[in-house]
Amino acid sequence: MLKTDIAYEPRRFFLGSADKVKREVISGYVESFDGTHIWFRKTYPVKKKIKSIPPLVLSNGIGTTIRYWRYVEDYISRITEVVVWDYRGHGRSMQPKTDDLSMTACAKDMKAVCDAAEISSAVFGGFSMGVQVILEFFRLYPGMVKGLIPALGPYEHPAKYFLDFPLSELILKITAKLVLRNPKRAQKIWASLMTTSFAFRLGKSIGIISERLFFLNPLLAHVDDFTEYFENLRKMKIEVFFKMALSAQEHSAQDVLDKINVPTLAIIGENDIFTPKYVMLRMAQKIKNSEVLILPKGSHGGLVEYAELVCLRIEKFLKDHFGSE
Numbered sequence: 291m292l293k294t295d296i297a298y299e300p301r302r303f304f305l306g307s308a309d310k311v312k313r314e315v316i317s318g319y320v321e322s323f324d325g326t327h328i329w330f331r332k333t334y335p336v337k338k339k340i341k342s343i344p345p346l347v348l349s350n351g352i353g354t355t356i357r358y359w360r361y362v363e364d365y366i367s368r369i370t371e372v373v374v375w376d377y378r379g380h381g382r383s384m385q386p387k388t389d390d391l392s393m394t395a396c397a398k399d400m401k402a403v404c405d406a407a408e409i410s411s412a413v414f415g416g417f418s419m420g421v422q423v424i425l426e427f428f429r430l431y432p433g434m435v436k437g438l439i440p441a442l443g444p445y446e447h448p449a450k451y452f453l454d455f456p457l458s459e460l461i462l463k464i465t466a467k468l469v470l471r472n473p474k475r476a477q478k479i480w481a482s483l484m485t486t487s488f489a490f491r492l493g494k495s496i497g498i499i500s501e502r503l504f505f506l507n508p509l510l511a512h513v514d515d516f517t518e519y520f521e522n523l524r525k526m527k528i529e530v531f532f533k534m535a536l537s538a539q540e541h542s543a544q545d546v547l548d549k550i551n552v553p554t555l556a557i558i559g560e561n562d563i564f565t566p567k568y569v570m571l572r573m574a575q576k577i578k579n580s581e582v583l584i585l586p587k588g589s590h591g592g593l594v595e596y597a598e599l600v601c602l603r604i605e606k607f608l609k610d611h612f613g614s615e
Contacts, residue, residue, distance in 0.1 A: 311335055311368045312335070312336045312337070313333055313334060313335050313336060313367055313368075314333070314334055314336055315331065315332070315333045316331070316332045316333075316407070317329070317330065317331040317332070318330070318406070319383075319384075320402045320403055320405070320406035321402070322378070322395075322398060322399045322402040323395075323398045323399075323402065324386070324387050324388045324390060324395070325387040325388075326378045326383070326384055326385075326386045326387045326388070326399070327383065327384040328375060328376070328377075328378065328383045328384075328399045328402060328403055329375060329376050329381065329382035329383045329384075330373060330374065330375035330376075330403040330406065330407060331356070331373070331374050331375070332371060332372070332373045332407045332409075333363060333367040333371070333372050333373075334367060334370065334371035334372065335367065335368055335369065335370070338369070338370065339369065340369060340370075340609070340612075340613055342612050342613065342614060343369055343370040343608050343609070343612045343613060344370065344411060344412050344413050344436045344437070344608075344612055345370055345371035345372070345373060345407075345409050345411075345412040345413070346362075346366055346370060346371070346372045346373070346412060346413050346414075346415060346439075346604075346608070347372075347373045347375075347400065347403070347404060347409065347412045347413070347414050347415070348362065348363065348372065348373065348374050348375075348414075348415045348416070348417070348420070349375075349377075349396070349400060349414070349415065349416040349417065349420030349423045349424055350374075350376070350377060350380070350417055350418070350419075350420050351417050351418025351419050351420055351443065352377070352418065352419040352531065352534055352535060352538060353380070353519075353522070353523050353526060353531055354380075354417070354418070354519060354522065355376050355380060355381035355382075355518075355522050356374040356375075356376065356381070357515065357518050357519060357522075357594075358417050358515075358591065358593045358594055359374055359415070359417065359593065360594075361593070361594065361597035361600070361601055362415070362593070362597075362600065362601055362604060365601040365605070366601065366604060366605060366608070369605065369608070369609075370608065371407075371409070371412075373403060373404070373407050373409065373412075375399075375400065375403045377396055377399070377534070378391065378395070378396070378399060378530075379391070379526070379527060379530035379534070380522075380526065380530075381522065385527065385530070386530070389533070391530065391533045391534040391537050392537045392541070393419075393422050393423055393426040393537060393538060393541045393543075394426055394430070396423045396426070397423055397424075397426040397427040397429075397430050397431075398430070400414075400423065400424075400427055401427070401430070401431060401434075404434065410434065411433070411434045411435070411436050412434065412435070412436060413435075413436050413437035413438070413439060413553075413608065413612075414427060414428075414435055414437070414438055414439070415438075415439035415440075415441060415604075416438075416439070416440055416441065416443060417441045417442055417443060417593060418441075418442055418443040418448075418564065418565070418590065419443060419448065419534075419538050420441075420443060421440040421441065421442075421443030421444060421445060421565075422443065422444070422445065422446070422448075422538055422541050422543060424438055424440065425438075425440070425445055425543035425546050425547075426541070426543060426546075428543075428546055428549075428550060429543065429546050432549075435552055436552060436553075436612070437552050437553040437554065437555075437607075437608075437611060437612070438550065438552060438553075438554045438555075438577075439554070439555045439556075439557065439604065439607070440554070440556050440557070440570070440573065441556075441557035441592075441593060441600075442557060442558070442559050442562055442564070442565055442570075442588075442590055442591075442592055442593065443564075443565050443570075444565045444569050444570070444573070445542070445543045445544055445546075445547060445569075445573045446541060446542035446543060446544050447459070447539055447540075447541070447542060448535075448538055448539060448564070448565070449461075449462045449535075449539050450539075451564070451565060451566055451569050452563065452564055453563050454566060459539065462535060462536070462539060463536070465532070466532040466533075466535065466536055469528055469529070469532050470529060470532060470533075473527075473528060473529045476528050477527070477528050480523075480524070480528045481524050484520045484521075484523045484524035515591060515594045544576075547573060547576035547577055548576055548577075548578075550577045550578065550580075551578065553579070553581075553607070553611040554574075554577045554579075554580040554581065555580070555581045555582075555583065555603070555604070555607045556570050556571075556573065556574040556577075556580055556581070556582050556583070557583045557585070557592065557593070557600060557603075558570040558571065558574075558582060558583065558584045558585065558588075558592075559584075559585050559588035559589050559590060559591075559592040560584055560585060560586055560587055560588050561587050561588060561589050562588065562589055562590045562592070563589070563590065564590040565590065567584070570582075581607065583599075583600070583603045585599065585600075
């Protein structure tokens with residue numbers, strides 16, 4: 291069942307916009323291909339001025355909810371429909387009905403969300419693992435994709451590039467094996483480690499020593515960006531996290547890149563330790579006529595570190611390619 295609200299407020303957005311925008315917000319659950327219930331939210335202007343701009347559908351990173359897209363959702367929903375949603379086993383979505391935590395399953399979940407939100411085609415944005423999800427979506431449903439916005443994520447094997455450390459893939463496999471051997475004990479340890487105060491203090495200390503050694507630059511980001519992220523991780527089932535991480539590690543969309551024929555904007559963090567700059571530049575080079583935004587000193591959390599720049603660049607991308615009536 292869908293819930294509908296009317297949002298009417300002065301646009302006191304961080305960019306300083308003073309215009310009033312009346313928006314409608316629809317949220318609810320949709321049953322996906324295997325019976326898993328996926329939560330989503332659609333926000334859109336009641337009076338859409340440029341009707342040719344397609345909806346924007348956004349995918350998250352593993353272990354995250356819609357937090358890192360919140361500025362984009364807020365700003366871009368002034369001009370077009372914006373859909374955010376939580377992965378199976380994440381946030382407000384239900385636990386998966388099956389063991390399928392693959393990128394294909396996530397792409398099918400997003401298709402179910404689009405159907406429920408009455409969206410037949412859109413621009414698809416993905417953050418971190420969400421890049422793999424939107425590329426897999428393009429493989430499965432190319433006719434629905436008007437454009438792509440891959441942000442701060444690889445097109446394949448994420449652990450391969452983490453810190454450019456040769457043993458990262460092996461460490462992931464060993465850790466996952468230990469976790470899945472005794473998930474109840476691992477869950478207790480996981481919950482005790484994922485405390486927000488400790489995480490922020492650690493991040494702040496590391497950031498002062500080196501801005502390159504943390505997933506989110508604590509000198510640029512707000513404390514809330516840390517606290518909500520770790521709170522979501524603390525509540526999450528650790529088996530879901532590691533099974534999905536292993537599925538992402540097995541996945542590759544390299545064969546899809548040269549088939550992409552829609553406008554594409556790649557958002558890159560200069561200091562991203564999860565997806566190094568060269569990985570995203572390589573991806574952008576393989577996609578015909580792609581555009582690139584590099585966030586100076588941006589970490590893996592560049593979407594919130596440079597929220598204004600990201601929002602304005604996405605708005606420009608949408609208007610440049612789809613703004614003519």
